[in-house]
Amino acid sequence: MAVALADLRKAGLVEKQSHVGTRVKVEGQSWSEPPDGQPHDAYIEAQIRLRIANGTYKPGSQIPTLEALAEEFGVGVPNARRGLKPLRDEDLISARVAHGTYVAERPPLGQPTATGHG
Numbered sequence: 001m002a003v004a005l006a007d008l009r010k011a012g013l014v015e016k017q018s019h020v021g022t023r024v025k026v027e028g029q030s031w032s033e034p035p036d037g038q039p040h041d042a043y044i045e046a047q048i049r050l051r052i053a054n055g056t057y058k059p060g061s062q063i064p065t066l067e068a069l070a071e072e073f074g075v076g077v078p079n080a081r082r083g084l085k086p087l088r089d090e091d092l093i094s095a096r097v098a099h100g101t102y103v104a105e106r107p108p109l110g111q112p113t114a115t116g117h118g
Contacts, residue, residue, distance in 0.1 A: 040073060040075045040079045040083070041075075041079050041080075041082035041083040041085075042083070043073070043083070044069060044073050044075070044079065044080055044082075044083025044084070045083045045084070045086050045087060047073075048063065048069075048083065048084065048087060048093075049087065049092070051063075052087075052092060052093075052103055057103045058103060059103050059104065059105045059106055060102060060103060060105050061102065061103050062100045062101065062102050063093065063100075063101050063102070063103065065100060065101075066080045066081055066084075066101075067080075069083070069084075084101065091104055092104055
């Protein structure tokens with residue numbers, strides 16, 4: 001990977017590289033590449049979790065389809081699906097059949113929920 005990434009960098013195809021991964025572009029398309037050694041599904045999970053935490057994906061909003069995530073991260077749909085599974089298991093996102101996947105509606109921290117806990 002290091003040699004290929006160096007070649008991409010020399011060719012001007014690396015948009016951004018940081019501790020959270022590398023953004024690569026080819027012929028007008030780009031995709032995110034995880035840091036060395038991190039599985040793609042874990043990277044997808046981390047990126048979606050980050051986007052929810054920083055407000056890119058707001059409560060109640062739809063996140064990209066599995067196909068769009070697969071394309072963005074340069075993986076197959078099964079990897080994208082595995083990346084979302086932990087977020088679904090934590091009820092951070094929910095899938096609605098034939099409608100898409102949405103960020104869970106949550107009250108702000110410290111606000112009481114229906115059970116009276118915040």
